[in-house]
Amino acid sequence: MNIFALEIWDDEGKKCTFYTVRWEDGKESETDKFFNKYDAIPELKTATQQMLSFVLDSLGDDHGAIDALFNRPENEVTGLPNTGKVTVKQVMFTYPNFPLRLYALRINNRNDIVVLFNGGVKSSWTNQESKDIHLKWVEACQFAKRIEEALRDGEIIIDEGKRKMRSANNGEEIFL
Known part of the structure; x- marks a missing residue:
């Protein structure tokens, strides 16, 4: 895998x-590519805005990356949004036939640090059959494996008090 940077996308949420x-x-980051691409497609604009709200509002501000909202495991990553009907603090999260998937990794299964990757249109029953997202899913899984390996090997350290990650040499720039 080529070299990539792991960088903060949004750290203004109360929970994540x-x-x-x-x-x-x-x-451009992989996450920005996702939101920019699908927001520019008129028939996917609403779904893109719903996904952005789910990420920033529901995960970032209201609930964090809790198990109930990260219930779509797809190998090393999780597909967002959640699957099924999920009720959290009297709010129901349900996305039947939602056209988009955004791939994510909860760092050490924590509720407060998440890596967002890219994604695409879910056009078939499985992501392997969905032409638009299959390669993005494979790529997200590869990124996730490399990030988890770097965490295990101590290349990346979690700053517990700040909900942040840093490189082992104390730098905020993380290249893997």
Whole structure:
């Protein structure tokens, strides 16, 4: 796998800090590519805005990355939004036939640090059959494996008090 940066995407939420990945020579993060691409497609604009609200409001501010909202495991990553009807603090989260998937990784299964990757249109029953997202899912799984390996090996350290990650040399820039 080529070199990529692990960088903060949004850290303004009350409950969760979001990271993303960006290829070393890339101008745009994988998460930004996802939101920019699908927000520009008129028939997916509403779904894209719902996904953004789910991430920033429901996960970032209201509930964090709790198990109930991260209930769609897909190998090393989780597909967002959640599957089924989920009620959290009297709010029902249900996304029947939702057209988009965004892939994510909860760091050490914590509720407060998540890496967001890319995703796409879910056009078939499985992501392997969904032409638009299959490669994004494979790529997200590869990113996730490398990030988890770096956490195990001590290349990345979690700053418990700040909901942040940093490189082993105390730098905020993390390249893997």
